[in-house]
Amino acid sequence: MKRILSCVIPLAAFVAPVFGQGLSLTIGSPVAGQDFALKTSQFIFRVNGCVELSKAQVTATAIDSTHRSVALHLSAPQPSGVFAVNREWGANGKWVVAITANCLRETVGAIVPINGNSFARDNIQLLSHAPSQDEIDAALKTFTPTPPLRQ
Amino acid sequence: MFRRSTHPGEHEKIASSALAHLPMAKAPDAIRTAIEASLDAPKAAAVRVKRPSWRWALLPATILLLYAITWSWYRVHRVRWDVVRVSGSLAPRSESIGAGEWLQTDASSRAEVRVGTIGTVEVEPDTRLRVVTTRPNEHRLLLERGEIAATISAPPKLFFVETRSATAVDLGCQYRMNVDDKGNGLLRVTLGWVSFDWQGRESLVPAGANCRTRAGTGPGTPFFEDAAKDLVAALDDFDFSGGGASALRTILDSARPRDTLTLWHLLARVDVSQRPLVYERMVSFAAPPSGVTRDKVLTLDPQTLKVWKDELAWSW
Numbered sequence: 001m002k003r004i005l006s007c008v009i010p011l012a013a014f015v016a017p018v019f020g021q022g023l024s025l026t027i028g029s030p031v032a033g034q035d036f037a038l039k040t041s042q043f044i045f046r047v048n049g050c051v052e053l054s055k056a057q058v059t060a061t062a063i064d065s066t067h068r069s070v071a072l073h074l075s076a077p078q079p080s081g082v083f084a085v086n087r088e089w090g091a092n093g094k095w096v097v098a099i100t101a102n103c104l105r106e107t108v109g110a111i112v113p114i115n116g117n118s119f120a121r122d123n124i125q126l127l128s129h130a131p132s133q134d135e136i137d138a139a140l141k142t143f144t145p146t147p148p149l150r151q
Numbered sequence: 152m153f154r155r156s157t158h159p160g161e162h163e164k165i166a167s168s169a170l171a172h173l174p175m176a177k178a179p180d181a182i183r184t185a186i187e188a189s190l191d192a193p194k195a196a197a198v199r200v201k202r203p204s205w206r207w208a209l210l211p212a213t214i215l216l217l218y219a220i221t222w223s224w225y226r227v228h229r230v231r232w233d234v235v236r237v238s239g240s241l242a243p244r245s246e247s248i249g250a251g252e253w254l255q256t257d258a259s260s261r262a263e264v265r266v267g268t269i270g271t272v273e274v275e276p277d278t279r280l281r282v283v284t285t286r287p288n289e290h291r292l293l294l295e296r297g298e299i300a301a302t303i304s305a306p307p308k309l310f311f312v313e314t315r316s317a318t319a320v321d322l323g324c325q326y327r328m329n330v331d332d333k334g335n336g337l338l339r340v341t342l343g344w345v346s347f348d349w350q351g352r353e354s355l356v357p358a359g360a361n362c363r364t365r366a367g368t369g370p371g372t373p374f375f376e377d378a379a380k381d382l383v384a385a386l387d388d389f390d391f392s393g394g395g396a397s398a399l400r401t402i403l404d405s406a407r408p409r410d411t412l413t414l415w416h417l418l419a420r421v422d423v424s425q426r427p428l429v430y431e432r433m434v435s436f437a438a439p440p441s442g443v444t445r446d447k448v449l450t451l452d453p454q455t456l457k458v459w460k461d462e463l464a465w466s467w
Contacts, residue, residue, distance in 0.1 A: 028465035031344055031357035036307055036323020039343035039358070046465070118359075121409075
């Protein structure tokens with residue numbers, strides 16, 4: 001019995017964050033941030049289910065179809081774990097933003113295609129791991145930006 | 152009169168001798184009356200008022216204070232905004248506009264108004280507007296007719312545009328708005344949020360969404376620019392033509408997850424009997440967040456509706 005418990009207890013501690021709340025990402029328009037200072041962001045995202053947000057490692061990289069990449073400076077996380085992605089890449093070309101979030105022992109990712117001054121919501125990929133190069137290439141290949149809405 | 156004497160007490164002796172030789176006479180009654188009156192008067196009146204030595208500075212200080220008040224009032228209320236007018240092929244012309252003044256463009260001219268330090272307003276052709284307030288904490292325009300495009304970089308609720316049927320309250324945004332002579336118009340938000348309200352009826356319009364307004368009714372229900380045409384037409388019918396249950400059915404049937412913006416507003420605008428239909432359609436897209444219960448939503452609990460709106464905004 002002791003042997004079983006000694007295995008189960010550490011396992012439960014590991015499984016809890018995975019199956020309890022579970023680490024995940026939510027991608028949204030800047031209006032979801034409820035903060036006027038975020039309004040000019042390309043998009044924002046929220047890290048859900050991370051019990052120690054201060055220890056979370058979150059990175060984002062913009063990659064284009066010619067494999068140029070730009071490591072993005074994410075704005076300081078809001079109290080609710082909301083990050084803003086601002087345009088730091090060129091105006092030309094087809095771009096996606098690859099996001100990786102690591103919290104304790106969990107990692108999730110997302111690939112967000114960029115469409116003009118916004119993002120292509122219907123083409124977002126939410127992943128249970130960091131985006132791989134193949135997944136990024138596939139996303140760049142299949143995604144076709146649509147003309148921006150008239151201003 | 153008296154010879155100077157060196158002996159002490161000599162003056163008193165001379166005076167006493169002179170008084171002894173004076174004849175006695177009765178004093179007039181007036182003197183007695185006056186003495187009695189002065190004895191009866193309050194002692195305070197007899198005390199001499201000590202005036203402060205700085206009293207002479209009062210007048211210039213008052214003048215200075217009045218000048219400062221006038222100057223401050225002028226500064227706050229008479230701030231003028233820069234205007235650049237462009238007319239046809241003529242070179243741009245700069246001028247300024249202050250509170251109470253009108254700005255009008257004709258069919259071939261446009262203008263750009265610099266709204267203090269918080270942003271700009273582009274004034275399209277055939278537009279007439281008036282500057283209402285230019286205070287640092289309240290920048291207010293009245294759009295009588297025509298079209299403007301506002302770009303504001305300031306905290307919320309510093310910039311307002313009134314029309315005959317609604318007031319656009321900037322919540323940190325960029326938008327375009329047009330109205331006709333009657334006050335019918337359309338608001339299109341391209342960045343941030345705008346609150347569009349009139350007589351307690353409020354529409355919250357985020358980037359990518361539009362909202363119509365009609366004289367006599369006020370702002371309609373906001374909808375996303377890429378919403379289905381059926382939804383937009385039915386919404387127009389519901390908001391301004393008494394479309395009722397039939398229009399609502401079309402709206403619910405053609406709504407997408409993103410159209411929860413429209414449905415969220417409709418919760419408070421439909422009949423109580425129709426509210427559950429709207430709620431059920433909304434939860435069919437995504438479960439409401441923790442704490443948002445059916446009962447609280449159907450009773451339009453303000454805090455519950457706000458929490459739900461903030462969560463739904465992630466899909467807007």
